[in-house]
Amino acid sequence: MSISEFEQRLAATAAAVETCLARSLDGAGPVLPAAPERLLRAMRHGALDGGKRLRPFLLLESARLFGADPDKALGAATALECVHCYSLVHDDLPAMDDDAVRRGKPTVHKAFDEATAILAGDSLLTLAFGLIADEDGLSASARLGLVALVSRDAGAAGMAGGQALDLEAEGRALSEDEIATMQAMKTGALIACACEAGPVIADAAADDRARLRRFGEIVGLAFQLADDLLDETADAATLGKAAGKDRGRGKKTLPALNGIAWTQDRLAELVTQAEAELAPYGAKATTLIATARFVADRRS
Amino acid sequence: MSISEFEQRLAATAAAVETCLARSLDGAGPVLPAAPERLLRAMRHGALDGGKRLRPFLLLESARLFGADPDKALGAATALECVHCYSLVHDDLPAMDDDAVRRGKPTVHKAFDEATAILAGDSLLTLAFGLIADEDGLSASARLGLVALVSRDAGAAGMAGGQALDLEAEGRALSEDEIATMQAMKTGALIACACEAGPVIADAAADDRARLRRFGEIVGLAFQLADDLLDETADAATLGKAAGKDRGRGKKTLPALNGIAWTQDRLAELVTQAEAELAPYGAKATTLIATARFVADRRS
Numbered sequence: 001m002s003i004s005e006f007e008q009r010l011a012a013t014a015a016a017v018e019t020c021l022a023r024s025l026d027g028a029g030p031v032l033p034a035a036p037e038r039l040l041r042a043m044r045h046g047a048l049d050g051g052k053r054l055r056p057f058l059l060l061e062s063a064r065l066f067g068a069d070p071d072k073a074l075g076a077a078t079a080l081e082c083v084h085c086y087s088l089v090h091d092d093l094p095a096m097d098d099d100a101v102r103r104g105k106p107t108v109h110k111a112f113d114e115a116t117a118i119l120a121g122d123s124l125l126t127l128a129f130g131l132i133a134d135e136d137g138l139s140a141s142a143r144l145g146l147v148a149l150v151s152r153d154a155g156a157a158g159m160a161g162g163q164a165l166d167l168e169a170e171g172r173a174l175s176e177d178e179i180a181t182m183q184a185m186k187t188g189a190l191i192a193c194a195c196e197a198g199p200v201i202a203d204a205a206a207d208d209r210a211r212l213r214r215f216g217e218i219v220g221l222a223f224q225l226a227d228d229l230l231d232e233t234a235d236a237a238t239l240g241k242a243a244g245k246d247r248g249r250g251k252k253t254l255p256a257l258n259g260i261a262w263t264q265d266r267l268a269e270l271v272t273q274a275e276a277e278l279a280p281y282g283a284k285a286t287t288l289i290a291t292a293r294f295v296a297d298r299r300s
Numbered sequence: 301m302s303i304s305e306f307e308q309r310l311a312a313t314a315a316a317v318e319t320c321l322a323r324s325l326d327g328a329g330p331v332l333p334a335a336p337e338r339l340l341r342a343m344r345h346g347a348l349d350g351g352k353r354l355r356p357f358l359l360l361e362s363a364r365l366f367g368a369d370p371d372k373a374l375g376a377a378t379a380l381e382c383v384h385c386y387s388l389v390h391d392d393l394p395a396m397d398d399d400a401v402r403r404g405k406p407t408v409h410k411a412f413d414e415a416t417a418i419l420a421g422d423s424l425l426t427l428a429f430g431l432i433a434d435e436d437g438l439s440a441s442a443r444l445g446l447v448a449l450v451s452r453d454a455g456a457a458g459m460a461g462g463q464a465l466d467l468e469a470e471g472r473a474l475s476e477d478e479i480a481t482m483q484a485m486k487t488g489a490l491i492a493c494a495c496e497a498g499p500v501i502a503d504a505a506a507d508d509r510a511r512l513r514r515f516g517e518i519v520g521l522a523f524q525l526a527d528d529l530l531d532e533t534a535d536a537a538t539l540g541k542a543a544g545k546d547r548g549r550g551k552k553t554l555p556a557l558n559g560i561a562w563t564q565d566r567l568a569e570l571v572t573q574a575e576a577e578l579a580p581y582g583a584k585a586t587t588l589i590a591t592a593r594f595v596a597d598r599r600s
Contacts, residue, residue, distance in 0.1 A: 034485075035456035039464040043456060090422060095414035114395035118418065119464050122390060122425065123456035129429040130451025133444045140440035144433045147447055151430025156335035156343060156423035164339040164419050185334075 006290045013060055013077075014053040020078040021047050024127060031134075032127070042112045042120035043127075047085040050103040054295070055080045055194040058219070061287045062198020062212050072137030073201050076146055079131040080194055083154050086124035087190075089117055091163060125154070138201055145200040153193035162186025174252055187227070188220030195219065195288075215277040215288070222270040222296040228253035229263050230299070267296040306590045313360055313377075314353040320378040321347050324427060331434075332427070342412045342420035343427075347385040350403040354595070355380045355494040358519070361587045362498020362512050372437030373501050376446055379431040380494055383454050386424035387490075389417055391463060425454070438501055445500040453493035462486025474552055487527070488520030495519065495588075515577040515588070522570040522596040528553035529563050530599070567596040 024031040025044045032040065056077035060070040070077075092099040092107040093114060100110050109117035132146045152158060162185030169182065195216030199209040232255050255263040274292035278285035324331040325344045332340065356377035360370040370377075392399040392407040393414060400410050409417035432446045452458060462485025469482065495516030499509040532555050555563040574592035578585035 032455070032457045035461045036464045036468070038468065039456050039461055086422075090418055093415075093418065095418060115393075115467050116464065118390055118393065118395060119456075119460050119467075122386075122422070123460045125422065125425060126451050126455035126460065129447050130455065133447035133451065140444055143444055144440055147429050147433035151426050151433065155332070155426035155430065156339050156419075157332045160419050160423045160426065161335045161339055164336045164416065167415050167419075168336070168338060 001286050001290045003290075003294075006287070006294060009287065010052060010054075010057055010291075010294070013057045014051075016074055017053045017056045017078050017081055018048065020074050021081065024078065024082075024131060031130070035123075038112070039116065039119055039123060042108050042116045043124055045105070045111055046089040046108045046117075046120050047082060047124060050085070050105075051081075053081055054223075054291075055084050055190060058191065058194035058216070058288070058291060059197045059201075061291065062195045062216075063201040064198070065212075065281060065284055065288060066199050066202030066204040066208060068198070068202040069137070073135070075131045075135040076138065076143075076197065076201060079128040079146075080150065080190070080197070082124045082128040082131065083150060083159075084190060086121040086128070087154075087159055087163070089121040089124065093117060096163070096167065139203055142201050142203055146197055149193055149196060149200060153189040158185055158189035158193075159187075162189065176254065176257065179252060179254060179257075183224045184217070184220065187224045188217055191220035191223055192216030211277060211280070215274055215292075218270050218274045218277065219292050219295055222267055222274070222292060225254060225263055225267055225270070226296055226298050228255045229260065229267075232256060232260065234299070271296050301586050301590045303594075306587070306594060309587065310352060310354075310357055310591075310594070313357045314351075316374055317353045317356045317378050317381055318348065320374050321381065324378065324382075324431065331430070335423075338412070339416065339419055339423060342408050342416045343424055345405070345411055346389040346408045346417075346420050347382060347424060350385075350405075351381075353381055354523075354591075355384050355490060358491065358494035358516070358588070358591060359497045359501075361591065362495045362516075363501040364498070365512075365581060365584055365588060366499050366502030366504040366508060368498070368502040369437070373435070375431045375435040376438065376443075376497065376501065379428040379446075380450065380490070380497070382424045382428040382431065383450060383459075384490060386421040386428070387454075387459055387463070389421040389424065393417060396463070396467065439503055442501050442503055446497055449493055449496060449500060453489040458485055458489035458493075459487075462489065476554065476557065479552060479554060479557075483524045484517070484520065487524045488517055491520035491523055492516030511577060511580070515574055515592075518570050518574045518577065519592050519595055522567055522574070522592060525554060525563055525567055525570070526596055526598050528555045529560065529567075532556060532560065534599070571596050 023029050025040055025047060027035055027037055027040050059077045059080055060073055063073045064070050088102060089108045091097050092102055093109055099107055101107065108120055128150065129147055132143055132150065135143055154160065162182050165182040166186055174182065192213055196209055196213040199212050231253065271293055275289050278289055323329050325340055325347065327335055327337055327340050359377045359380055360373055363373045364370050388402060389408045391397050392402055393409055399407055401407065408420055428450065429447055432443055432450065435443055454460065462482050465482040466486055474482065492513055496509055496513045499512050531553065571593055575589050578589055
């Protein structure tokens with residue numbers, strides 16, 4: 001699969017997720033009737049028109065790998081993006097990472113206010129589980145499996161727990177192991193969740209589920225390494241957010257500890273591991289493998 | 301049912317919910333393995349050892365009314381309490397209601413810090429949906445129905461939306477209708493959710509579901525009126541939180557607008573409506589009707 005083919009496919013999914021998000025966050029729509037308009041605007045500010053929608057893409061492509069119809073999983077994919085966006089809105093708050101710019105726009109608490117940002121994040125998280133439950137095209141066991149999976153990976157033993165570890169770490173030097181644990185939870189858990197969601201949606205075998213989980217964990221590692229590398233090397237215009245923030249805060253990252261050449265070698269190694277993990281699926285896994293490469297190579 | 305019988309039953313349910321919460325929030329337990337200990341402590345601070353556990357009680361008693369085994373719904377009842385506790389943790393934050401004391405203890409952001417309080421609330425909310433999905437004793441349709449119901453009533457069109465309306469209202473005078481809408485969302489939605497959850501758990505008929513919803517909305521109105529009356533008349537020692545805060549902030553409540561005698565008449569009227577709503581169930585509804593009376597009469 002060529003890079004331009006891959007990017008077209010990624011963009012098509014992003015557009016479909018955008019449409020589903022916009023419909024879900026429309027006060028005149030069926031999902032959130034009677035929600036206060038200002039709160040909905042804050043939710044839209046935090047969720048619409050942003051990002052590559054990587055997690056929905058991984059979910060839909062991993063579902064497709066096991067024969068599920070991606071059209072029937074779009075609500076579940078959108079739910080995962082709601083969880084991701086909620087985490088960005090809350091992580092940007094003054095009490096957390098205190099960021100003023102996200103995706104080239106003011107963060108939600110800057111564009112609205114702190115209380116509204118907290119509630120918008122809460123509401124996006126709450127919406128996510130409703131979107132999964134309402135996904136009529138999926139079996140009941142698939143939907144329940146997804147709710148359980150997202151709850152585990154987004155919560156205190158996953159993404160939110162990783163953010164807590166990250167905040168606890170400010171001002172002290174973490175070991176490489178501690179950094180790895182924190183990042184596996186903070187960033188890796190939701191990416192692994194997206195990949196594991198595919199076999200859950202398709203009611204696939206436990207072995208497939210475990211394999212896609214491992215693939216997702218590898219992609220998560222690559223994603224974080226590439227992110228940290230960008231923080232070392234890119235500028236704010238490229239990132240759409242402040243660059244060098246981790247360095248400025250004294251946060252240690254693996255690229256900062258081990259250098260750029262080490263990081264590039266490690267990224268290549270992770271891509272090889274990702275390919276090996278999906279080798280049993282042959283050509284069917286082409287898109288997911290292209291995604292792993294894309295994540296490792298990304299420049300923004 | 302005598303008051304002491306009712307209170308014994310309420311206390312027994314509260315103890316069962318406490319046990320279930322404590323097990324769910326144990327880092328050595330099966331629900332949240334590997335969660336950071338400090339975050340878990342903050343979650344326990346916000347959730348354990350507090351309150352009458354009214355929402356779980358309403359859920360379990362409304363499930364019992366339709367023949368469901370309450371023992372099989374304890375996780376779902378605990379989930380609802382997690383949602384309630386998350387909302388208290390976030391509402392107490394400096395950017396929201398800025399409260400320092402809750403249930404006679406420092407609020408979570410006072411005992412820990414703001415970031416941890418935000419994450420503890422997020423994690424309690426996330427946990428709630430996992431507890432429902434994992435409730436093996438319930439049918440898949442009941443569990444999915446609960447996830448959808450809780451998502452609707454806790455989110456932007458329910459509880460979180462009500463809190464947003466309440467914050468928007470600070471510094472301007474709401475009409476009685478606006479107050480009623482805000483309170484129906486902020487407080488009423490989760491109480492109505494608890495009552496509607498019973499027929500959902502029992503896979504009961506749509507008519508029963510609608511009837512329990514109406515009953516729950518009446519109980520929610522009574523709860524809020526009694527709360528506002530207490531804010532007018534009680535002291536902080538009785539409440540375990542600051543008294544007179546609404547008055548101090550210039551927030552208008554119905555008791556403040558209409559007086560204490562009007563409020564007491566209105567509470568009696570709501571109890572009568574609640575009784576009428578459950579009349580078709582005869583003696584089986586005794587406990588739920590006693591709950592409505594308890595809510596209207598409560599002095600703390």
